[in-house]
Amino acid sequence: MSSKKIVFSGVQPTGNLHLGNYLGALKNFVSLQKEMNCIYCVVDLHAITIFQKPRQLEDNVLETTATFLASGLNPEKSIIFNQSSVSGHAELAWILNCVSRIGWLNRMTQFKDKAGSDKEKASVGLYIYPNLMAADILLYKATHVPVGADQKQHLELSRDIAQKFNKDFNCENFFPLPEPLIHKNISRVMSLRDGTKKMSKSEDSDYSRINLKDSADEIKKKIKKAKSDSEPIPSDIKSLQNKPEALNLLNIYSELTKNSIEKIISEMAGKEYSNLKTKLTEVLINEITPVGKEIQKLLKEKSYLKNILKKGTEKANIIAEENLKNIREKIGLI
């Protein structure tokens, strides 16, 4: 088996990426490009599992590309492209639909969450979405996949599918079993309104999240309104166990300042959360508003963004075609 490390990850172009995407995924993408071969994909085929307005989807693909670049991805180092432009993703997804098991898909909690109470009305695409995700990763024989904790179950499924393919077609180690790279400290950034839910694009209230395009003023207002706790900051982390909103604010602050949560607590114990909020607002504004400004700037250069995707597509296609040739051969497709 080749020992080459290949990183793959994807982000859905559903507009307005937020602090959860940034801390849980994008920052990791950027640091990995220093040490490994990285492939980062704007997963437009995943987005259409829920209806998207066509012109809006086009804009969102470019905005997600701009967000990749504004967060620090370098197209000279990493391959950056959109999923639908490399047809191998759809082809391998079909093959993997035939390897994956219905029982495995039935266990996927994200489908249950996204389909809501009326599962009969969800698209078939939404149901088999995790197989497409496995195809994204295995098409490049990726070994490492940086994601937030919400994607862990999908990655476990990708490993099961890889393993079953290798066994069914008697080709041990043909597909590497992709390893999730999940941030230890901040694998799940929570909603600012309800600390038991993850920060998400789909939550109704914009006050639940910090968007990467938010202005300094918006960040200030959102952190001011964020739920915390009526009691002062405790001196030990155990006391935060049932206070998810307070813990979330401390976790975000810890991540952005690169100080351990224990250190922060020991320095701020006994103080009101308004103290933490003032400091958090300042570090958030410093970190996020330059990214937002860069996104806005890049969005004015649409042909530049399209060109990045085009070049990325060419590079991704070469790897995908080579791997697909071997995959077809293993299965007996001539």
Ligand code: TYM
């Ligand atoms: P998506 O588009 O929902 O999210 C993109 C990335 O952001 C992470 N993330 C978070 N991390 C921490 N806290 C949060 N609140 C938070 N919200 C989102 C996600 O974990 C993800 O890493 N199915 C994937 C996209 C995908 C993919 C792939 C990922 C398609 N194919 C292959 C890896 C490999 C998704 O919907 O991510």
